[in-house]
Amino acid sequence: MTAGILVEGVGKTFHPQEGRAGTPVRALEGIDMVLPEGAFVAVVGPSGCGKSTLLRMLAGLLPCEEGRIAVMGRAVEGPVTDIGVVFQKPVLLPWRDVLGNVMLQLELRGRDARAELPRAERLLAAVGLDGFASSYPHALSGGMQQRASIVRALVHDPPLLLMDEPFGALDALTREQLRIDLEQLWLESGKTVLFITHSIDEAVLLADEVLVMTPRPGRIERRVDVPIPRPRGLDGRSHPVFRTIVDEVTRIFLDKGVLHGTGERASLLGAQSGGKGS
Amino acid sequence: MRAMLRRHGGAIGAFLVLFLAWEVLVRLFGVAHYLLPPPSVVLADFARRWPRVLDSTWVTTFEILAGYLLAVVVSIPLAMAVAYSRWFERTVYPVVVFLQIVPKIAIAPLFIIWFGFGFTPKLLLVFLLSFFPIVVAAVAGFKSVDPEVLDLGRTTGAGPLRLFWRIRLPHALPEIFTGLKVGAALATTAAVVAEFVASNKGLGYLLLEYNGNLETGMVFAVIIVLSLVGLAVYYAVELIERLTIPWHVSQHGDATRPGTP
Numbered sequence: 001m002t003a004g005i006l007v008e009g010v011g012k013t014f015h016p017q018e019g020r021a022g023t024p025v026r027a028l029e030g031i032d033m034v035l036p037e038g039a040f041v042a043v044v045g046p047s048g049c050g051k052s053t054l055l056r057m058l059a060g061l062l063p064c065e066e067g068r069i070a071v072m073g074r075a076v077e078g079p080v081t082d083i084g085v086v087f088q089k090p091v092l093l094p095w096r097d098v099l100g101n102v103m104l105q106l107e108l109r110g111r112d113a114r115a116e117l118p119r120a121e122r123l124l125a126a127v128g129l130d131g132f133a134s135s136y137p138h139a140l141s142g143g144m145q146q147r148a149s150i151v152r153a154l155v156h157d158p159p160l161l162l163m164d165e166p167f168g169a170l171d172a173l174t175r176e177q178l179r180i181d182l183e184q185l186w187l188e189s190g191k192t193v194l195f196i197t198h199s200i201d202e203a204v205l206l207a208d209e210v211l212v213m214t215p216r217p218g219r220i221e222r223r224v225d226v227p228i229p230r231p232r233g234l235d236g237r238s239h240p241v242f243r244t245i246v247d248e249v250t251r252i253f254l255d256k257g258v259l260h261g262t263g264e265r266a267s268l269l270g271a272q273s274g275g276k277g278s
Numbered sequence: 279m280r281a282m283l284r285r286h287g288g289a290i291g292a293f294l295v296l297f298l299a300w301e302v303l304v305r306l307f308g309v310a311h312y313l314l315p316p317p318s319v320v321l322a323d324f325a326r327r328w329p330r331v332l333d334s335t336w337v338t339t340f341e342i343l344a345g346y347l348l349a350v351v352v353s354i355p356l357a358m359a360v361a362y363s364r365w366f367e368r369t370v371y372p373v374v375v376f377l378q379i380v381p382k383i384a385i386a387p388l389f390i391i392w393f394g395f396g397f398t399p400k401l402l403l404v405f406l407l408s409f410f411p412i413v414v415a416a417v418a419g420f421k422s423v424d425p426e427v428l429d430l431g432r433t434t435g436a437g438p439l440r441l442f443w444r445i446r447l448p449h450a451l452p453e454i455f456t457g458l459k460v461g462a463a464l465a466t467t468a469a470v471v472a473e474f475v476a477s478n479k480g481l482g483y484l485l486l487e488y489n490g491n492l493e494t495g496m497v498f499a500v501i502i503v504l505s506l507v508g509l510a511v512y513y514a515v516e517l518i519e520r521l522t523i524p525w526h527v528s529q530h531g532d533a534t535r536p537g538t539p
Contacts, residue, residue, distance in 0.1 A: 061429050081435035091426045095448050095525040107444060108434035136525060 004160055004192035005035035005058060010067030011217075012053055027053045029217035031067070035192055037159070042195045042207035043220075044249065046258050050218025051196045055164045058194065059085055072159055081109075084153030088165040090145035092137040092152075098124070099133040102152045109156060116155065123151045126188075127181055143174035150182070154189070161193045167202065179206060180233050187231060200249045204228075205236040212249055214256045221252050315495040320502075323495035331484065331496075331503055338469050338481040339507055341397065345404020346465040346511070350458065353409050357416030357454075371417070378410040382468075386475045400472040400480070407468035408461030415457025419450030452526045455519040462515045466508035481507075 010031040016022030027050040035041050043051045056062040058069060060080040069076040071083070084105075092101045102120050103113040124130055127147040137145055146166060153161060167175040179202060186193055197203050203210045210224045228239045236242055251269045253259040261269070297317045303309075304316040311319055324331065356374075359366040385406065389399035423446055431441045473482025481504050488496040519526075 056429075059429075059433055061432060079432040079435065081433060083433060085430060085433050087426050087430075089424075089426060091424055091430060093427070093445070093448070095523065104444065105434060108431055108436035108440060110436075110440070 004037045004039065004072060005033065005194065006068075006070040007031050007033045007054075007058070008068045010054075010057065010064060010069060012050070012057065012062070012064075012066065026217035028057075029219045031218075031220055033211060033220060033223075035194060037192050038190050039209065040186055040193045040195065040207050041209045041211065042197060042203035043211045043213055044197055044200055044203035045213030045218070046198060046215060046253070049213045049215035051213050052164050053218065054213075055162050055194065055196055059083060059162055082158050083160045083162055084156070084158040086146075086150055086153045086161070086163040086166040088168045090137070090142070090149040092145055092148060094137055097134045097136050098129060098140070098148045101137070101148055102155050105152050105155050111156070119157070120151065120155050123154055124148075126185060127151055141174075143170050143178060146170060146178065147181075150185075154185070154191075159191060161191050163193065163195045165196055165198065168198065175202070176234075182206065183231060183233065200246050200253075201237075204242060204245050204249070205232055210245070210249065212252050214252070214258060221256065222249075224248060312492045312494050315498065320495045320498040323493070324499035324502075327496065327499075331481075331500060334479060334481045334484045334500075335503055335507060337479050338473065338504070341400040341469045341472070341480065342404055342465045342507065342511060344397075345401045345468065346408050346462060348401065348405045349408035349412055349461055349465075352405075353412040353457075353461075354416050354454065357413050357420055360413075360417050361420030374410070374413060378414070382406045382410075383471050386472055389472070390476045395476045395478065399475075400469055400477070403472040404465050404468040407464040411460035411464065412454070412457040415460070416450065416454045419453030419457075420446060422453065423449045448523070451523050455515070455523065455526075458515050459512060459519075462512045463508065465511060466504065470504060 010028060011026075012028040014025045014027055016024065031054060033041075043054065045051050053062065057064050058071060058076070058080070060071075060076045060078050064076060071080050092098075093104065096104060099120065102124070106113040106116055121130070121133070124133060127150060129144065129147050129151065132140065132144065132148075137148070140148070146169075150166065153163075167178055170178065183206060195203070195206055204226055205228075207226055210226060211220050212222045212224065213219065214221045224245055226241070226245055228236055228241050232239070247269060250259065254261055254269055301316045301318060304311075304314055315323070356370070360371045360374075361367075382403070386399070386403050389402055393399045393402065427445055427449070428441070431445055436444075469480070470482040470485070473480040474486060477483045481500055485497060485500045485504075488494075488500060
């Protein structure tokens with residue numbers, strides 16, 4: 001099995017800027033992970049647990065001083081270029097229409113954008129943006145903007161897609177639809193995906209494997225396999241395994257004090273975990 | 279300003295009412311024309327003596343354009359240096375910011391000592407007044423690029439030049455144009471002040487001369503011509519803005535227009 005991503009013993013400490021007051025912050029501690037090629041892996045954790053830091057290090061946007069990262073079989077030393085990245089904000093350029101924003105990816109790579117127009121149009125259609133190619137970002141809803149940014153991350157056909165809370169700023173219904181569309185897109189493309197989210201449901205519904213991260217310092221607390229058959233679409237939630245896994249992840253967060261619950265379910269999960277933990 | 283232009287009709291009406299009231303009140307109260315001439319007298323004076331005003335207009339307009347273009351040509355590369363070089367930001371920029379506080383008009387007499395009565399001191403004062411707002415706005419523009427867009431750029435492996443042309447420059451343009459428009463508005467003021475201080479031609483000189491002779495009608499005529507010159511320069515910059523960054527104008531110009539250009 002070739003590894004899409006290989007992470008060994010990675011840690012990260014942010015030091016205060018030179019000449020400024022502050023204490024160093026330990027953002028990541030002892031991160032190990034393997035993403036097999038073609039896998040869909042989600043990292044779930046609360047804000048500030050270091051999951052975005054981890055993604056930025058995988059993309060080579062932050063230097064890795066501790067441990068080892070390899071992406072698509074190559075050690076990461078600078079920005080990794082055979083990837084597509086989707087951020088929480090769509091970060092579309094307001095002066096380019098949807099197609100222009102998608103083509104930016106190719107232009108920045110010095111590739112012939114015109115030659116790949118059919119591919120871009122196919123991808124736009126796949127995410128329901130056909131007919132919006134010449135619309136400008138400010139005329140689009142947040143969901144449509146994020147769809148365009150997903151197409152931009154795929155148009156150069158990268159083997160690996162890194163997604164940093166891509167649906168975090170969207171309303172619940174749009175989120176649901178985009179999740180379903182993303183699964184479809186992934187099933188058709190067979191790319192390796194690392195998906196970062198703070199939504200347990202989203203992580204479980206999308207991924208083959210969920211990495212549970214807890215903060216201060218950010219570490220991977222547990223890996224959980226998700227054996228729900230695909231395509232999951234809207235049915236994922238009604239699969240019996242779904243609830244079990246969501247509970248398992250919730251319990252970890254209760255245990256670690258990330259979540260504080262009241263009510264029967266919380267005490268049930270809390271009690272279970274107390275029993276298991278000791 | 280732009281909204282006013284679009285509602286052309288209302289503005290023209292308001293001006294007509296203003297001039298009419300001016301005319302009627304001056305005549306009604308019998309105000310001496312050397313104190314406040316009615317618009318009809320201003321118009322008549324101007325109609326009689328416009329060739330001289332026109333000659334001066336070219337002189338002043340040339341000073342404005344030359345000084346302004348010099349300011350643009352110097353300030354934008356300087357802003358780039360400040361935005362992209364830490365060294366420039368720490369050494370040159372604080373000096374620029376400090377100099378901005380100096381009342382530039384107070385320097386005008388110095389320019390006379392240094393450069394005499396000719397074209398140079400006018401050029402320099404126009405340059406000086408338009409320069410600072412452009413630098414400050416352009417630095418802000420070049421520095422305000424969303425770091426995530428740059429991250430995206432870095433994952434494409436694009437070089438700094440490509441990132442500049444495709445991302446940094448277009449991103450900075452709206453703010454640069456804000457500075458360019460402020461600079462354009464100041465350029466006219468600067469040219470007139472420079473001519474006040476010492477000159478033998480130009481609209482500022484003409485204004486002083488008519489003022490000294492109590493030819494108040496011509497004073498008003500020159501003020502109106504000056505305003506028109508200033509307006510023309512300003513709208514020329516705005517026209518260039520509309521042509522250069524239509525996406526920005528359409529986005530922020532008018533909420534009542536449909537969003538997609």
